[in-house]
Amino acid sequence: MSAPPPLQIREANAHLAAVHRRAAELERRLLAAERTIGAQAERLACHDQHLRAALDELGRAKDREISALQEQLLSSEATVRSLQAAVDQRDQMIQQLQPRADLLQDITRHRPPLAALLATLEEAEELGSLPASHSHRAQLLPDGPGPPLGNNMGKEEGQDDQDDQQPAVFGTTV
Helix, strand or coil: CCCCCHHHHHHHHHHHHHHHHHHHHHHHHHHHHHHHHHHHHHHHHHHHHHHHHHHHHHHHHHHHHHHHHHHHHHHHHHHHHHHHHHHHHHHHHHHHHHHHHHHHHHHHHHHHHHHHHHHHHHHHHHHCCCCHHHHCCCCCCCCCCCCCCCCCCCCCCCCCHHHHCCCCCCCCCC
């Protein structure tokens, strides 16, 4: 075999040198890419760790809030039960007092006529009884039957009216 011509050897050497340079450049770029990818992977892992920690904290905060809300719900339910018992007790008291309230309404509805009657009775008490001289003569009303107007009921005919005579008293117990 014969030796290749020098031009061909120079071209081959230049080509090998170019391939070697290209391989070296690609290796540098590969190392840079690997460093970049490693740094990105480290940053992503760190970011993922922070996100997991934040997610865990959110979960714990949610659990605390749920616990606080459950306690508040139990407290509110106890308050509602207490208030409902108070309402039931007051309803029972209202039912017990309703007949008395109805009676008081009836009394207030009848009060004006009763007040007029009491005023009339007081006026009659102020008038007093008839004097002794009129008590035997005017025992009945002029135009009809009726009880004597004096306070001598229950006395016998021969008794002395002046010794036993008492003023007429119209009593009320209202």
